[in-house]
Amino acid sequence: MSQPDYESYPPLFRPSSVNPNHGGVEKESPEMEAAEGDGVPIIDFERMREDEEKVKEACREWGFFRLVNHGIPESLMSQMLESARELFSMAYEAKQAAFNSAAGISYFLGTAGLTASGAALASSNLNWMEGLNIPLSKVPELHYEDPMLESFRSLVEEYGKHQTKVGKAIYEALWRKLELETSNLSKYEESTKYFSEDTEILRVYRYPRCLEANRAWGVEEHTDSSLLSILHQDLVGGLQVYKDHQWIQVNPIPNTLIVNIGDMIQAISDDKYVSVKHRVKVNKENERISMGYFVFPGDDVVIESSKYKPFTYAQFRAQVQHELKSVGFKIGLHNFKRP
Template structure:
């Protein structure tokens, strides 16, 4: 572990870690057999049985695992390697490289909150994560002279974003067309804004100390998006979802994508689909990399629902930012419920 690549607050606590190895903890398990997450075949979305499975996953879980998505496994490996190279730079180098960049570097906090807030929250309340927030429409503005590693990273990320935008479009159309959403209100061309799609890359440190493991890599939250598509670390677990009041681990199965509903999809569907609560736990033995792609509505499109007051995504985002400043956390859709 290169401690110099982490923020100073992380270094102080990570350098004093103790390691306790459980000989049974790393035993090989048939992960595919243990993983309860619904599996959706991207190539079969027009088949009746797959439509039914997709609808059940969106309603009961708010999340599913996507297979046969046409992204080759070697591409995931390449993407992970580029992200690791970027995060392995010294902390100060990363800060300088992204100072005048459209990419936003953050740590100790979700991307919506400034990293400076982490210093006032206390070490037991921060999120043990560092990340980059990358608006796809601004990725072309990243210049290689900012740092050589950025150019190869940008090249791979552009290709990844293009692939996921096609997947997101296909999934959203399948949901609106086939799963009993109100089609006169929900039109894919009017709602999802691919130009404003955002990629966030996250690195979670390896943490073995008990006092550190009492914290989370990412606190419990729902996404504000329409859809979120996650490429997990291919081997390291950490993501957990809340299902029937129980936290379940989403297994890291190679060459699969995790798709979850966000707040905007829940509102569009009159709460028929669930914006799933999830969190990230730290791994005792390895740091973990994950890459999320988030699709939002156009800012000025009015979302109408029998459950909520009419609002735009711009209204929602402004309310979330205000609540975070006032209360320190996101309240979300509750702010727009009809009373």
């Protein structure tokens, strides 16, 4: 275990700033524990057409699966993690200064769910996490004079292309093989209106060491607002998924991806597939790096469902923002349920 450079940590995450009552979690709370041995379904990207039933079962029973043979070069995945570690090792103030463009890569602290950083810092449920929010459609337009930042940008551009390919293939498989048909939407050709490459985001996270790891969450229990989320994590571990009334530890396995169904797939599938609850536990001894690819419907695209009142993704996002600021947690789809 190497000694971390606490100058790179946000001030609230440095040892002298640890609040023993952070997040209100009791130190020995059993809620922090999770079952060993994850049992997460494994899907071979190269065999998705042949393994239709396996994909269907994974999405129906878990809403969550591990993807192998995804085609993203292992060297690129390793470079992304190493480059992220290098960026996060910058002094806290330098990170804030380097990523201050709303149109490009932006720095966030505590939660990516709030657009106002002040609201995130004021939250009593501050997550033990910092990150970079990267709209992939903007990356080709960016340029940094700093060689380290430009190298990272270049890696992100290449990595994003691979993630787009994987994400589109999975989304197509959901419609082609899983028959996500509603009374309002039954044709695959029509379903493509929901998947918008303009909305693709890559979020890169660092979960700093936390000396009182049982008193904080890296990310608290939540569902993703996306259509799909694809996670690439290092080998530290901490991701947990809720299955059969218990939390299960998702073991990190090299060169694999974790895919989960988001709220938008739940809505357009008429609840046939449920957006899975998951969370991240922090580590007392090691930092954790992960990166998530998210894709959403376009802001003005109307989500059609027999279970939910019609809504646009812009309306859904605004509602979630309001919930996070007003009650401190996401309610999400429940507020759009039909009577």
